[in-house]
Amino acid sequence: MAFERFKDYSQESRTFGARAMLAFMLVVVLVAVLIGRLYFLQVVQYDRYAAMSEDNRVHLQPVAPTRGLIYDRNGVLLAENRPSYSVTVLKEEVRDLEGTLEVLKELIPITESELERFDKRYRQRRRPFETVPVRFRLTEPEIARIAVNYHRLPGVQVEADLIRYYPYGEAVVHALGYVGRINEAELQRVEANNYAATHYIGKLGIEKFYEPQLHGEVGFQKVETNARGRVLRVLERVDPVPGDDLVLSLDLRLQQITERLINGRRASVVAIDPKTGGILALVSEPGYDPNLFVTGISTADYSALRDSPDLPLFNRALRGGYPPASTIKPLIALAALDSGTVSPSHTVWDPGFFTLSQGGRRYRDWKRGGHGRVDLNLALAQSCDVWFYDVGYRMGIDKMSDYLGRFGFGAVTSLDLPEAVPAVLPSKEWKRNARNRPWYPGDSVNLSIGQGFFVATPLQLATAATVLANRGKWVQPKLLQGVRTQGEKGDISIKMPTLDDAQPVPEDVTLKSDAYWQQVIKGMVDVMHGERGTARKAGKDAGYIIAGKTGTAQVVGIKKDERYDASKLSERNHDHALFLAFAPADDPQIAVAVVVENGGGGSSTAAPIARQVMDAWLLGIDPSEDPMEEEVLQEVEISR
Known part of the structure; x- marks a missing residue:
């Protein structure tokens, strides 16, 4: 009781009030700080944090453009894009790659070769957040199985894509x-931003040369994603610009007919329109299915192609080097006439051989007993070696090399064939650099009949035939006819694009007299239609006049006192059969070159193929429906 008397209730009340006020002020201050911080974050720093939030939720994705289509001259689709679904892996989202792949293998079949290719792509991935395909061309049931198991597959998604497809496969592979799949080295050569969403790039042929036109321009889209990185919706989109559609001068029908005519042999045929330079057919056999390479070829398939003795991966039309043999004799004749080396009436006596000096080495004619007195016309029609030995020796290498170069030998003169090679046009300088030896008169003798060091490609032979057909006027060999565009009213136009760093067109071949062209072409016509022409069987009953020249190129050397006997040689050592021609001779619509490896005689093997190719183009005849009568004129030596 005494204690209570001394208790000061008023003081306690004041103390409590002071403490309550202090607590209240503290709460007010804390609330003010929180409000201030909230204001700072929500108002002052709004733009910054809104952007950060947007980055976490919204992503900017590149959108690949649709690759342009490729058509033949008649509008037949040669290269298209087919929809395909692929299962892919995003490295940034995968926690356990091996475990994820094991789950995938439980859901869909995945081969070891597909896993090998995936592993290679995974290690060579080009940029962050780039998905890596595991398997292409999923079926609908496979897509469904993956979809219901997404919770077990972090970082795995099914993507829709357009995959390049070549409906005619092997028939056009060496042209198209x-x-x-684009690799790191290729990415360095292109504009990286424009290829941000592109997985494929042209590797060979037209697909490679016209990559800038076919590719198009990349687009972009803003997408909202969930915590797992899966797209929820598209917020904004800038559409990509599709690539240009290309129209080629190639005629698919002629291409397929030519392929059938080759009939499984190792051979090449190039046909050109002399008026435009457009390539009508470009065939190299054997070939391969280009679709194998689009999504990645298996090791087994690639090894089979690479190790084949028939070299299906090798483009014989553009890269095959062959002695042109007697196919160049018309050009040697023109050079001899125009250079003044011989007159148009020049004749030689052909005893069956030619010597540089009395008792010296004999350069044999294909005809053992010789042709007797030979003029220019007979020299071409009968492919008399001795006449050309004589004028080749008289001219010398400088003039021959100069004139042959004017017709496109020793250079790449085509517009859009990136695999084409210059081959070898010999000269004194070339031999000195390549062989460290001087040029000998005997080298000129050999060159005059297209042997020795001279090497040409089928494309170069067809190009020379085109210049001959045009009487010296150059038109550049090319596959592209133009870019195909469709107007608002549905009208289609085809226009040739402007190309940077385009190969220049060579100067026209001008001669001192037009009569030289007529005389040489008359000799080529007699090859096909003359009574003694080497290819008269191939020219028989043609509905048009053909100017042509046969050639048979030696593969292995023959001893001095021996004659060529195919029965004593393996098939791979048989002579190559060559032929070039154009028709109709007075108004050329087609120029053709044919090379059949180890085919024997040019007139018996190569000329009939060329005749049927010309029939198909000029007369619309399909030789598989109306085969030409097969008559063979036997050849026995190397130069015809």
Whole structure:
């Protein structure tokens, strides 16, 4: 009781009030700080944090453009894009790659070769957040199985894509080339931003040369994603610009007919329109299916192609080097006439051989007993070696090399064939650099009949035939006819694009007299239609006049006192059969070159193929429906 008397209730009340006020002020201050911080974050720093939030939720994705289509001259689709679904892996989202792949293998079949290719792509991935395909061309049931198991597959998604497809496969591969997965080296050569969403790039042929036109321009889209990185919706989109559609001068029907005519042999045929330079057919056999390379070829398939003795991957039309043999004799004749080396009436006596000096080495004619007295016309029609030995020796290498170069030998003169090679046009300088030896008169003798060091490609032979057909006027060999565009009213136009760093067109071949052209072409016509022409069987009953020249190129050397006997040689050592021609001779619509490896005689093997190719183009005849009568004129030596 005494204690209570001394208790000061008023003081306690004041103390409590002071403490309550202090607590209240503290709460007010804390609330003010929180409000201030909230204001700072929500108002002052709004733009910054809104952007950060947007980055976490919204992503900017590149959108690949649709690759342009490729048509033949008649509008037949040669290269298209087919929809395909692929299962892919995003490295940034995968926690356990091996475990994820094991789950995938439980859901869909995945081969070891597909896993090998995936592993290679995974290690060579080009940029962050780039998905890596595991398997292409999923079926609908496979897509469904993956979809219901997404919770077990972090970082795995099914993507829709357009995959390049070549409906005619092997028939056009050496002309079109193909596309394949873009690699790091290729990415360095293109504009990286424009290829941000592109997985494929032209690897060979037209697909490679016209990559800038076919590719298009990349687009972009803003997408909202969930915590797992899966797209929820598209917020904004800038559409990509599709690539240009290309129209080629190639005629698919002629291409397929030519392929059938080759009939499984190792051979090449190039046909050109002399008026435009457009390539009508470009065939190299054997070939391969380009679709194997689009999404990645298996090791087994690639090894089979690479190790084949028939070299299906090798483009014989553009890269095959062959002695042109007697196919160049018309050009040697023109050179001899125009250079003044011989007159148009020049004749030689052909005893069956030619010597540089009395008792010296004999350069044999294909005809053992010789042709007797030979003029220019007979020299071409009968492919008399001795006449050309004589004028080749008289001219010398400088003039021969100069004139042959004017017709496109020793250079790449085509517009859009990136695999084409210059081959070898010999000269004194070339031999000194390549062989460290001087040029000998005997070298000129050999060159005059297209042997020795001279090497040409089928494309170069067809190009020379085109210049001959045009009487010296150059038109550049090319596959592109133009870019195909469709107007608002549905009208289609085809226009040739402007190309940077285009190969220049060579100067026209001008001669001192037009009569030289007529005289040489008359000799080529007699090859096909003359009573003694080497290819008269191939020219028989043609509905038009053909100017042609046969050639048979030696593959292995023959001893001095021996004659060529195919029965004593393996098939791979048989002579190559060559032929070039154009028709109709007075108004050329087609120029053709044919090379059949180890085919024997040019007139018996190569000329009939060329005749049927010309029939198909000029007369619309399909030789598989109306085969030409097969008559063979036997050849026995190397130069015809």
